[in-house]
Amino acid sequence: MGKGGGDFAISSEGKIVCSLQLRCVSDFKPSNLQPLVEVIHGVDLPAAVVPIVSLCRDCITRTITVTSRDFAGALRVYTASWDDTTKDKLPLEIIRIYDAARELAK
Numbered sequence: 196m197g198k199g200g201g202d203f204a205i206s207s208e209g210k211i212v213c214s215l216q217l218r219c220v221s222d223f224k225p226s227n228l229q230p231l232v233e234v235i236h237g238v239d240l241p242a243a244v245v246p247i248v249s250l251c252r253d254c255i256t257r258t259i260t261v262t263s264r265d266f267a268g269a270l271r272v273y274t275a276s277w278d279d280t281t282k283d284k285l286p287l288e289i290i291r292i293y294d295a296a297r298e299l300a301k
Contacts, residue, residue, distance in 0.1 A: 205231065205296055227299055234295045235263060240273040240288065247281045254278035259293050 203213040209228060240261060249256070258276040265271055275289050282290065 203296070205299055207232075211299065231292070231295045231299055234291050235261065240271065240286075247275075247277055247284050249278050249281045251278050251280045254280060257293065259289060259296070261289075261292060 201214040203211065205211050205228065207228070256276055256278050258274065260272065260274045262270065262272045273289075275285055277285050
């Protein structure tokens with residue numbers, strides 16, 4: 196049974212937490228978040244997403260949860276899951292956010 200590619204979480208407080216598989220950078224600075232913040236604020240995430248169904252049983256499933264506040268202060272939570280065979284069905288904005296977050300976790 197596979198163990199996946201690892202987990203990580205990034206907060207607006209400038210904290211990054213990674214599972215042992217990823218071993219995130221140790222010298223992470225809050226200023227490193229700016230590119231990710233710009234990506235998140237530059238997209239309009241859909242209100243709801245229809246779950247993507249995959250028939251691939253050997254693929255790594257990736258899940259992203261983006262929690263943010265809009266300009267009025269209302270909390271917005273967006274979650275999406277995909278694998279390599281379903282990635283093209285996601286909004287491009289989600290892939291941009293995921294790629295920017297992964298770049299920070301390196």
